[in-house]
Amino acid sequence: MADLAYTIPGLGADDSRRLVEALQERLHAMNDLQLTLKHAHWNVTGPRFIAVHEMLDPQVEEVRGDADDLAERIAQLGGSPVGTPGRLVAERGWQDYDLGKADTQDHLRALDQVYDGVIASNRKAITLAGELDPLTEDILIEQTRGLEKFQWFMRAHLEGSSS
Numbered sequence: 001m002a003d004l005a006y007t008i009p010g011l012g013a014d015d016s017r018r019l020v021e022a023l024q025e026r027l028h029a030m031n032d033l034q035l036t037l038k039h040a041h042w043n044v045t046g047p048r049f050i051a052v053h054e055m056l057d058p059q060v061e062e063v064r065g066d067a068d069d070l071a072e073r074i075a076q077l078g079g080s081p082v083g084t085p086g087r088l089v090a091e092r093g094w095q096d097y098d099l100g101k102a103d104t105q106d107h108l109r110a111l112d113q114v115y116d117g118v119i120a121s122n123r124k125a126i127t128l129a130g131e132l133d134p135l136t137e138d139i140l141i142e143q144t145r146g147l148e149k150f151q152w153f154m155r156a157h158l159e160g161s162s163s
Contacts, residue, residue, distance in 0.1 A: 004078030008133075011077070015132045020079035022125045023070050023136070027081055028088045029118050030067035030143075034060050036097045036114060040107045043100055052104040052157065059150045066143045073139055108154045115151040119144060 007016045041056040071081035094117055099110045122144040129137035 005080075006078040008077060011133055016077045016079075019129060019132055019136055020074050020077050022128050023074050023077070024079070024082060025091075025093075026122065026125055026140070026143075027067055027070040027074065027083065028092050029094075029121060030063050030070060031083060031088055032092060032094075033114065033118055034063040034067060037063065037111070039097060040099070040111055043102065044104045044107050045101060046103040046105070048104040048157065052108065055153060055157075059153075062146055062150070066146070069139055069143070073136060077136075105158065108158050112151060112154050112158065115147060115154070119147050119151065122147065 004013055004016055004020070007013050011019075037056050037060045041053055041060065044052045044056075067083070071083060074081040097110065097114065099107060122140055126137055126140045126144065129140055
């Protein structure tokens with residue numbers, strides 16, 4: 001990790017670096033998630049197409065906003081946020097979403113798994129931020145609340161589904 005340009009008053013350089021590293025991982029996750037959601041939006045098929053197609057766009061927009069908030073917090077902490085595709089792929093700890101054109105239920109099941117991973121990782125970052133900086137913790141809590149709501153939307157579509 002590069003040196004910080006500065007730190008926030010009351011937050012030491014070591015703690016700032018730890019937060020920047022955790023937030024950079026979250027930034028990669030949000031950038032990946034927004035692209036994955038848009039990919040699913042373009043590739044859903046079947047009788048529930050329009051409902052799922054239209055449900056995904058607000059998720060894309062909110063996750064895109066979450067990514068921006070994370071990047072800005074990294075900058076506030078004195079770091080330099082990285083949003084390039086190459087770095088995302090090189091540094092991520094998860095597999096690429098491999099589902100192409102498929103039934104809405106298949107995409108929803110796959111996206112449910114994606115949300116499981118993103119939410120679990122967010123919760124780990126919340127724990128770290130809770131030890132170091134309540135302002136960063138607040139950002140992550142709010143974002144995770146939104147992610148859990150979107151996952152609930154998907155799970156509601158999956159409940160009672162025979163396909």
